[in-house]
Amino acid sequence: MLLKDARGDAVSGATAEALDAFESALAGFQCYAGNPLEHLDRAVAAAPDFTMAHVMRAHLLLAGSEAAAISPARDSLAKVRPAAMTDRERMHVTAANDLADGRFDAAAEHFENILLAHPRDALALQMGHLIDFYRGDSRNLRDRVVRVLPAWTSTTPGYHALQGMLAFGLEECGDYASAEEIGRRACDLNPRDAWAHHAVSHVLEMRGRTEDGISWMRTRETHWSVDNFFAIHNWWHLALYHLDRDEIAEVLKIYDERVRATTSVVVLDMVDAAAMLWRLHLRGIDVGAARWREIAEVWAPLADDGFYSFNDVHGMATFLGAGRDDLVERQLSTLRRVAGSQGCNAAMTREVGLPVAEAMVAFARGKFDRTVDLLRPVRNFANRFGGSHAQRDLVDLTLIEAAKRGGQVSLVRALAAERLRAKPQSPIALRYLGFANERRAA
Structure with a gap:
């Protein structure tokens, strides 16, 4: 008889020890904390035929949007035993292969099909959410999560991550009040959830609430900045608030001491x-x-x-x-x-x-x-x-x-008006408007 994971889905090739390590890896992935790959190493060492341990390794590697990850991801997928897999696991393998081939839309659809049959598959949800982000699919950033909500309760392992993803999807769809409320709630459920934290950061950024944003980042700094592979992106968010306030020295300080302190070669860090x-x-x-x-x-x-x-x-x-x-x-x-x-x-x-x-x-x-x-x-x-x-x-x-x-003054004025609608006190937007008005009056 196959073992089941913490959310009730059957897993092939696992032992109790390996499954425990898998759950630790998933919990780390959900918070972007620690080193999930080390937990997966333990899982594979305990159960070499544990399909989902190999699959999660491939997913984690491909989640970084780097071409260099394709070969090691394929190596992980080559270790699964097709004859032993469940249908759900088989769809995971197909989705991972699609990602490796750059077929992002196909991978997103496969994760959706997994979730239709297994709405509490937390790994499929998280990977689907990331692909929606990489494709700029705001609607599915929200609705992929909404579609599985009825199958989850507050006691389902990883519920905080579901809420954090929902918060980000709501923010990207412009529902800022709901996004902030749900994102803060997710952080209360698990203070280490860096994705939920960053969802609230996005709300504060989009509304020009720089003082609130700086406070949010600084008061929760120990939760998101320590042993977290999403920390550099959250430091970037803090720098954005200071940039919008014209606090350039602080921006450069964060850049030097945080964003590029380790001269990271992780592409997502390099993007920031x-x-x-x-x-x-x-x-x-x-x-x-x-x-x-x-x-x-x-x-x-x-x-x-x-x-x-x-x-x-x-x-x-x-x-x-x-x-x-x-x-x-x-x-x-x-x-x-x-x-x-x-x-x-x-x-x-x-x-x-x-x-x-x-x-x-x-x-x-x-x-x-x-x-x-x-x-x-x-x-x-x-x-x-x-x-x-x-x-x-x-x-x-x-x-x-x-x-x-x-010297396209009319366009500057129009674009400044857009920015001021979202951020009425933004110094840079006010400067653009001032420039346009001065040139118009001249």
Whole structure:
């Protein structure tokens, strides 16, 4: 007879000891805490034929959106025994293979099919949620969670994670009040849940509540910053609040001492670094050649990958900031190659990634009208290449600054009005409006 996991789903090849290690890995993944892979090593050591231990390892590796993870993920999947698998486990393997092949939409559908039959499959839910994020699918960020809610209770193991994912989905759909309430509740259930914490951070960012945001981050710092592989992204959120308050010295302090303190080569951490430096660059702030050079050097080996367009755009930002024209051309060549191919990332690249990258190149070369022409149509569907509203604000910030430098006063005024609707006290938005009004009066 097959053992069952903590939520009642049958697992093949497991022992009680291995299943305990698996649950520890899952709990770590749900909070982005500790080292889930170490727990999976224990699980496999105790039960080499434990299907879901191998599957979760593949999922964890692929969740980082890095091409370098494909080979080790496939190695994990090669260790499963198809004849022994349950139908649910077989769908997990199929979804993981789709992810490795860059078929993000197909993987998302497979996780959905798993959840229709097994709504308390916490791993399928978490992976589906991440893929929705990588595809910029705001509706499913919310509704994938909503669809399984009736099957969960407050006593179901990992319930805090369900609430944290729901909070983020609600935030990305603009339901800020509900998102904040549910996100705070999830943090009360498990203070170590870094995803729930960051869902509340997004609410405060989108509403321009910088004082509340700084307080939220600082008072809960010990929960999200210690032994947590999502910590750098949460430090990035703290830096965003300070940036919106024009506290540039504090932004650079966080960048140096937190975001790049370990010179991480994890792509998601590198995205945060690139995004922050580009925002400072748009402000006309000289961050120094050393910062640009350091982050560009760790992006350089990825310039030919073309695995995920959202990442490629951030790599491009670092190459431009560092003045590495050779890497700029390599990245453009990769994006153009991918745009001419087939698949999910090809569509992301054609529709958003390539024009955004070309716009950034134009901006860096002082061709501001060209930047505007490229970004104005793209900004309306930039979600198609993934990320959150806060992350994709990079597109809008580049557009409004290009419009300003290109003297397109009416566009600056219109875009400033948009920003002030969401953040009435934002210093940068007020400056853009002031610029437009002064130019109009002149």
